[in-house]
Amino acid sequence: MAFNTGLSGLRAASVDLDVTGNNIANASTVGFKGSKAQFGDLYASGFLGAGNSPVGDGVRVQDVKQSFSQGNVSFTDSGLDMAISGDGFFILNNGGETRYSRAGQFGIDKDGFVTNNQGMRVQGFTADDNGNLSGIRGDLQIDSDNLAPRRTTNLVSDLNLDSREPVLEVRGTNVQTGQPDPDNQYAAETVRFTQADGSTNVVNIPANSSAADVAGLLGSVENVSASARTTFTFSPAIVDGRAYTVQGESFTASASSTQTPLQSLIDQINNSSLDSVFASDVGGELQLIESQGRDILFQDGSSPAVSQTGALSITLGRDIDPPVDDGSGGTPLFLSTSGTDVSPFVTNEFDPQDQRTYNHATSTTVYDSLGNSHELTQFFVKDPAPGNGVGQSQWSIYVEIDGEMVPDISSGQQPFTATFNQNGSLESVNGDPSGEIFVTGWTPKDPNGDANGADGPPGAGVTEITEPPSSSAFVINLGGTTQFGASFGVNDQKQDGYTTGRLSGLDVSDTGVIFARYTNGQSQSLGQVALASFNNTNGLSPVGDTSWVETFESGQPIFGAPDTGTLGSIQASSVEESNVDLSAELVNLIIAQRNYQANAKTIETSDAVTQTIINLR
Incomplete structure (x- = not known):
């Protein structure tokens, strides 16, 4: 015994x-x-x-x-190492056999599958191409392909426009109207400018002055800028073999197998010593532009020469008090050759190259369907208050992409008009209370100004963006814009497009979602680690490699996402020690x-x- x-x-x-x-x-x-x-x-x-x-x-x-x-959790330098803080087991696929483990030392095999040290594949909830998680459980796989670009379809601008800003300068364009006088020059003028402090500047313009001469005289006055430009269009067809004279220099149109007479003449003029004259084909007609406003003298063969005078563009600074007159008590600045009064001055003649013609501007990057980046700039110009100016304010908004104005092609409207109420809140943009601008006139171009092959504007009559998008149209949402008595500020500006990106790293959230980080700053979920729990954990049977299998005593597993129900959360770059x-x-x-x-x-x-x-x- x-x-x-x-x-x-x-x-x-x-x-x-x-x-x-x-x-x-x-x-x-x-x-x-x-x-x-x-x-x-x-x-x-x-x-x-x-x-x-x-x-x-x-x-x-x-x-x-x-x-x-629970064992102690220690940190590692591997982004795919995971520790379970709480209840649950990782689910492993061992060649068709399902195992369960608390060991979270994971990596990626040659096929991109997330595996443990023994090559068992980690199970989780898969994601689609857009990163949307599903309830389908399978082997987690890391896609190392480049992230496809996404075109911009929505730009949200949350801004404050300074209500204290003044209405800006007064600008006059093409101040000479009607036909030129017999000498094709400006008539003699005496022009008086009155400054804000009451002082005056008087400019005497001699008779027969060219537009370039007038611009030089007026531009010498404080708070006044002036420029001139001469445009001449020759309507008859250019004849092969005929001689044409521009500014006294003779050119002969010569057709060839690769050039029309018009194109031949254009190339000769542009390659000549006439540096300030530029020739181009406008609708099959020869157009000449003299950039400095000097007169253009043109002769067709033996026909009499034709002279074209330039047009003036004058900007009056805010310190100039209109009207501008000749000092004799209200006579208009310029008269046409027929003696008709000319009133060429308008407020806020917008010029994106001239900071004096807009109050605020802000830029951001947008993307076309190929992932090419383009710079979009919004310009804000304060307008005179509508009506009597009580309880309402108005701003003009201009949109420019890569230096080119982009209107809404359905209406051809540019600028867009934003109206604010007495509380500084946005009432509408172009009458739309949502504050949205639907931009449909953009053709993405390369640095040379040529279409780059990306999707272009939609067809006429399109009023919304299709899904999936099929054009370059996008929406600018200004619904959160205000007009308070505070400095101009961009509170938030975000758009939904991005260029292509390469995989640069992986992150794992507390809920087990594996995010891929890309070189374009984007991140996308690739899947979510799944966990399993059992009614009787002690009923599991250990099978080595720090793993267990289900038995009759353990009961069937309950699958779920981390940090849901009784399942624990995930700690990334960590492992659970013994x-x-x-x-x-x-x-x-x-x-x-x-x-x-x-x-x-x-x-x-x-x-x-x-x-x-x-x-x-």
Whole structure:
């Protein structure tokens, strides 16, 4: 009897030593869960009981139970390492067999699948091409392809326009109207400008002055700028072999297999010494532009020469008080040759190259369908208040992309008109209370000014952006714009387009979503790690490689996303260490050793007693 009791104790102590030794051996194994041997006593008894003083029959190992308590979380330098903080197991696909593990040391194999150190694929919820997560569980795969570009379809501008800004300068364009006088020059004029401080400037324009001469005289006055430009269009067709004279220099139109007479003449003029004269084909007609406003003298063969005078463009600074007159009491600045009064001055003649003609401007980047970037600039010009100016303000908005004005082709309107109420809130843009500008007139171009192959404007009558987008149309949303008595400021400006990008890194969120970071600053979800939990975690069967499999005792797994239900959250760039307490295990090792020695002593003592009985004679 004592032999059996001692032998069972040796067996139990041996198992205890094995369990403790295994715990100590895996003290540094990531995701390992320590075990503990559980013992139960043995009694030999009959059907009707063992009497009043039953003697035990030893001990047996009832179970080796693992402890699934949380292990310490330590940080690593790998972005795909993950630790579960709370309940749950990673789901692994081992060649069709499903395993469960707490070890989150993951990487990427040659096919882009997320795997553990043994090549088992991590299971999760997959995402579509747009990064939308689904409820479909499968092997997580990292797509290393470039991120396709996305065209801009919506630009939100949240701005404040300074209500204290004044209405800007007064500008006059093409101040000479009607036909030129017989000498094709400006008539003599005396022009008086009145400054804001009451002082005056008088300019005497001699008779027969060219537009360039007049511009030079007027531009010398403080707070006045003037320029001149001469445009001449020759309507008859250019004849092959005919000589044409421009500014006294003769050219002969010569057709060839690759050039028309018109194109030949244009090339000769543009390559000549006439640096300030530019020739072009406008609707099949020859157009000449003299950029400095000097008169253009043109002769067709032996026909009489034709002279064209230039037109003036005059800008009056805000310190000039209109009207500008000749000093005799209200006579208009210029008269046409027929003697008709001319009133050429208008407010806010917008010029994107002249900062004096707009109050505010802001730029941002937009993208075409090929992912090419383009600079969009919005200009804001304060207009005179509509009506009597009570309770309402008005601004003009100009939109320019890559230096080219872009109107709404459905209406051809540019500028767009924004109206604000007495509280500084936006009432409407072009009558639309949503504050949206639908820009449909943009043709994306390359740096040379040629169409770059991206989608262009939509067809006529289009009033909304299709899905998926099929044109360059986009919406500028100014609904949050205000007009308060504060400095101009861009509170927020964002658009939904981007260029193509290469994969630059991976991030994992607390909910297990794997985000790809790209070189264009975008990020996109590639999938979400799935977790599993069990009603009876201790019913799982360990199969090595720090993993378990489902058994009848564990029950079926419950799948879900991290940080939902009873499932724990994910800590990225971290791993869960073994939950083995090495100090406690060393103490257990001493206890197991003592138990083994004591049971061995029981057998030794029983042997001595038995030997004594045998030696009786």
